[in-house]
Amino acid sequence: MRAVVQNRYGGADVLHIERVDPPVVSEHEVMVRVRAAGVDAGVWHTTAGKPLLLRLFFGLRGPRQRVAGRDVAGEVTEVGTGVTRFAVGDEVFGTTLRGSFAEFTRVPEERLVLKPTNLSFEQAAVSPVSGCTALHAVRDAGRVRAGEKVLVLGAGGGVGSFAVQIAVALGAEVTGVCSTAKVDFVASLGASRVIDRTKEDFTVGTDAYDVVIDTAGRNPLSRLRRVMRRRGTLVIVGGEGGGALLGGFGRSLAAPLISLFVPQRIIGLTSSEDQDALEALRELLADGRVTPPVDRVFPLEQAGEAIEYLHAGQPLGKVVVAV
Ligand SMILES: NC(=O)c1ccc[n+]([C@@H]2O[C@H](COP(=O)([O-])OP(=O)(O)OC[C@H]3O[C@@H](n4cnc5c(N)ncnc54)[C@H](OP(=O)(O)O)[C@@H]3O)[C@@H](O)[C@H]2O)c1
Incomplete structure (x- = not known):
């Protein structure tokens, strides 16, 4: 089969x-005939081998x-003898x-769920990592409830665009922070206010x-912490750059x-695409409360x-x- 391969970082x-x-x-495990594969910041990290700490887990000299x-x-084109949840022909999404x-790729069955019929393969493929991370950040770590005021930094990015939609779906009043080119996009996700970070400092104001x-x-x-309520919650998902060893x-x-x-809760998130999160995400996608925002589709040769x-x-x- 054809595959995109790397031998070094x-x-x-x-x-x-x-x-x-x-x-x-x-x-x-389940064999999946891949129709689309999402790209997220983690794929850049594993390709680049940065920050260096990651090489302890992915391979010191190369992946x-x-x-x-x-x-x-x-x-699904084939299922292992112990697989109970899927059959040949099912359309699925998840992480491998x-x-x-x-x-083709092989995936443990608990890392897959059925693709909602209202989604294309491309939309489904961009959802697992960013969608589950956003869900864990907003629903589990952030414990966002209806009526609360939520600030999303990086609101136009992969995790951020899912986080805005999930917080809105939970009934929160969402402010998104992004660069100029993404202001209209973030508003279209349901943010009631968008701060253009190139023109406005999000920490200034009431x-x-x-x-x-x-x-x-x-x-x-x-x-x-300056923009948070006294008993508020800060969920740190990530951020690029930083030193060579730890990065962001x-x-x-x-x-x-x-x-x-x-007094505030400050949480460094470690997300996973577990079955519970994938199923909850699937429900949000299936009933249209969350729409996966696909900006561009690249052919395999241009991964x-x-x-x-x-x-x-x-x-x-x-x-x-x-x-
Ligand atoms: N903790 C976990 O388990 C977990 C899971 C997944 C991802 N992550 C991490 O979360 C981060 C976001 O991932 P992602 O997939 O959403 O990345 P992404 O799609 O590249 O989005 C990142 C966003 O950051 C914004 N940005 C870039 N530089 C900025 C700056 N100096 N100030 C403010 N915003 C800036 C960009 O938008 P603008 O043009 O609007 O600024 C971009 O949309 C990454 O660091 C990733 O490694 C962590």
Whole structure:
């Protein structure tokens, strides 16, 4: 089968199409004929091998998992003998640790759910990582309730665009922060107020938020706490840049310690695409409360360009690779 493979860490040039043996499913795995594969910030990290801390888990000199890509949507072509939830022909979406930028991938059944019929494969493929992260951030860590005031930083990005929609679906009043080109897009997601970060400082003003979801910009915690209610919650999802070893993860590591000394809850999120989150996300997508925002579709041959386009911060929402 054709797959996008990398043998070393680097930019888009380390990714190339190669013919590799198709995977073999084990007892509790499902074979998926990939129709579309979502691109998220994590794929850039595993391609680049940055920050360096990640290499402890993914491989010191080069990635142990040579086929890139994590988010997947496609059709079930084979099931392991122990699989109970899926049959050949089902249309599914979820995440794989075996690479999704390929014609086929194998996925443990608990990492998949049925694709809602109202979604295209491209829309489904951009949803698992960003959608589950946003769900965990807003619903679980943020405990957002109807009527609360929520601030989303990086509201026009992958996680941010899902977070805005999920918070709105929970009845919150959402303010999104983004750059100029994304202002109309963030408003279209349901944010009642959008702050153009190039023209306005979100910390200036009288607003006090119950929950802040931080996906971008690596603002110091002291700056973020300034816009929060005394008993508010700050959920740190991520933020690019930072030092070579920890990148943007430094603030997440400091969060539990700082939380001990301040009245606000400060949480460094570690998300996962577990079955509960995937099912809850599926419901939100199926009844239209959340719409996956697909900015651009790239062919498999241009998976590297798709990753670079995302990393440059341009997409309105998400980008996807069609297979
Ligand atoms: N904790 C977890 O489990 C978890 C899970 C998934 C992702 N993450 C992390 O979360 C972060 C966001 O991921 P993503 O997939 O949403 O990335 P993304 O799609 O690239 O979105 C990031 C957004 O950040 C904004 N941005 C860039 N520089 C900024 C700056 N200096 N100040 C403010 N905003 C800035 C960009 O939009 P503008 O043009 O509007 O500024 C962009 O839309 C990444 O660091 C990722 O690694 C963490």
